[in-house]
Amino acid sequence: MLKHYETVFIMTPVLSEDQAKETVSKYKKLLTDNGCKIINEDAWGLRKLQYPIQKKTTGFYHLFEFQAPANFVAELEVAYKRDERLLRFLTVALDKHAVAYSIKRRNKAKA
Numbered sequence: 001m002l003k004h005y006e007t008v009f010i011m012t013p014v015l016s017e018d019q020a021k022e023t024v025s026k027y028k029k030l031l032t033d034n035g036c037k038i039i040n041e042d043a044w045g046l047r048k049l050q051y052p053i054q055k056k057t058t059g060f061y062h063l064f065e066f067q068a069p070a071n072f073v074a075e076l077e078v079a080y081k082r083d084e085r086l087l088r089f090l091t092v093a094l095d096k097h098a099v100a101y102s103i104k105r106r107n108k109a110k111a
Contacts, residue, residue, distance in 0.1 A: 002037065002067040004099050009080060009089035010059035013046060020060050023085050030079060031064065034072050040065040040106055053087045065094075065102060 009027070011020055024043070031038055044061035053059070068076075073091055080089040094102065 001069075003070050004039075004065075004067055004094040005073060005091055006063065006065045006094055006098075006102070007076065007089065007091040008061060008063045010049070010053075010061055010087045011085050012054070012087055013056055013058045013060065015060065015085060019085070023083070024062050027064070027076075027079070030076065031066055031068070034068070034075070036066045036068040036072065038064060038066045040102070049087075056087060059087050 011023055015023065028038065028041070040063075042063040042065075044063065046058055047061050048058050049056065073093075077089065077091060080086055
């Protein structure tokens with residue numbers, strides 16, 4: 001059975017636009033190659049960080065909402081930890097209320 005997840009990662013601001021796109025496509029491919037169904041993808045762009053991370057004050061944010069087998073998240077986070085282009089990441093499992101809110105938010109953004 002597939003569970004619903006949301007993952008956000010922050011890429012280092014020193015990446016070129018092509019390098020950032022390549023990083024995103026690497027993780028998108030990792031998700032799809034492991035049987036995940038991507039529901040939503042959102043590039044938030046360059047944003048100011050709340051506090052400096054590795055002496056950087058900004059970062060490129062990217063969000064994936066996906067359905068995956070429960071054991072896959074550990075594999076995904078190991079890949080995140082090994083990638084020096086990423087400053088931070090967070091993956092959360094969504095309950096039915098969060099899924100409903102996410103659908104509402106997406107529909108509102110389209111309108």
